[in-house]
Amino acid sequence: MPELSDITNEYIREEIEEFLERPEEIERNIALFSRTSPLMQQIAAALIAGDMVTVDQLTRQALDDGVGAFEIMDDGLIAGMGIVGIKFREGYVFVPEVLISARAMKAGMAHIEPILAASGVEPIGTVIMGTVQGDLHDIGKNLCIMLLRGGGFVVIDLGVNTKPDEFIAAVREHNAYIIGMSALLTTTMPNMAKTVEAFKDVGLRESVRFMVGGAPVTPEFGQDVGADGYGKDALACVELAKKLAIEVR
């Protein structure tokens, strides 16, 4: 059984010790980081600290050293973002810190994504993401997209103020079966229901799965609008998408 002391990077050790509380998460992260290389741990640490420049440099260095793109993504970038997600969920950090770490992740992913795209590896699935009609807020949606891509999904980002017809057209065009809808405003949340209804009207409801999320959205509201699942945050969104992908396969 790996121990905390097996992790070489002091910053990562301190993060696990100070911010992780759930035994299964402590165990999982110790197991993860204790098997990763010092360079991957450095990438994860820089990402947690929101150091975009260092993440960019180390990702390039790792690729130059012959480290695989998947290894860098899983053991460096996503592993680091996982810690950030837990700190966010527990209220140790807030949106500004998450955005800064997400920016660092983006810097790393800019080197990784072209390699992944050229590798021909089958994605888990295609997710259509959009902020619903009338709502121009996209922080949460963008974080979800970043982690979904990191989690092996192809994501089609429809942006903000997305009309039901645009969701339908994207599903048809990309042959997708998972849709993620986000809303920040209680005034725009009802447009989630309108989108689900629009899918019913064109006979597509049974062939897709809807995920909903956003600050004022609750699991109960998700049920009310006929969604198939609710994600409290970006990490939960990825887990939900994986579950739904299995369901509809």
Add this chain to the structure above:
Amino acid sequence: MRPVRKGPPISPAKIKLQGENFTRLTGEWMTPRRRFLSALYGGRVDKVPAMTLSSVVTLEAMEIVDAWFPEAHLDAEKMARLAATAYEELGLDTIMPVFHSQLEADALDAATWWGTVDNWPATSDHVLTDPEDFKIPSDYLKRQSFEAVLGAIRLLRKRYPDVGIVGKVYGPWSVGYHLVGIENYLMDTILDPDKIRRYLEVMLPACMMSAHAQLEAGADAIMWADHANRELVSPETYRDFLLEMHKEVTVEMGGPSIFHCCGETTDRIDYFAEAGWDCFHFESQVDPYVAKQITGDRMSLMGNINNPTTLFSGTYDDTYEACMKVLEAGVNGVAPEGSVPLGTKMEVLRALSDSARDYSNAHRPDGRLVVHDPPANGRVV
């Protein structure tokens, strides 16, 4: 001539509010305006007010008075007519004509999408990257969005001298989201905090001008929104960036102040009270008992009725029950937690005033209601 009213029967609360002599028959001795203002300061009231401090505009209301979005955002007469449905149709003690959140940002040259009949306006492009580039236009208060709001407040004051009129101002923190873009703004709270302080400093006068103009036009109170909520930033962020500035705002505003911050704010309500706000308009994520325990008599509390689940998706009975629970906690007035979805049924919204009336009747042993302290039920912060 107003179109013939459609929809369910008029609420008893509305009938009660329509006749001047009705006051004698029901034992209500305050006008809605007086009731609202007394409650806002935590004073005695003949019944707990039921209010709108945000928008209660619905598609149904637009049809009743033939004033529709988006025109009603930029036309004083339509705005006033639509806003007045809060009193005329719902029996609420206040009218709030500033439906949207774009007022200051639009007049400060942010690109505004005014929405559609069933969609709200929003800022569609951000215009500012450096606080030193910020300027208040010389015709700031003459812009169409301001003319409409100030004109509507004047009309409402004239037409409804006995009803509470509430103005709304987006503070510099929230205007910053509109002008700078929320992602860059939030990241700079960590990467370049001095830049954020400078944004706040340069934008504050524009927000104060808006508050003063609305008070001068006839608003009884200003609801000031700065969205430093838990879903976005830490309580320390409020303390470090906004607390001292808000202390100045509450002194300089020159009228009763209601603070609004969305979401779960339990961890920062104490700071809001310290800032000197007269009242906090709070959302349903906050336990009203806990909020009351934190604020005590330092700041009154209004709001707390959930929009999506209770008002939009729920029934009249769901809302009535939710209001009763909030009233039992000792809040100073019930109101929707924020602007209600446009598809909300007016029949459901009428439960706000009905529940406040029934609660007050049941808790009025000597004809004068004293807002109750929260029960000693062991709840602690």
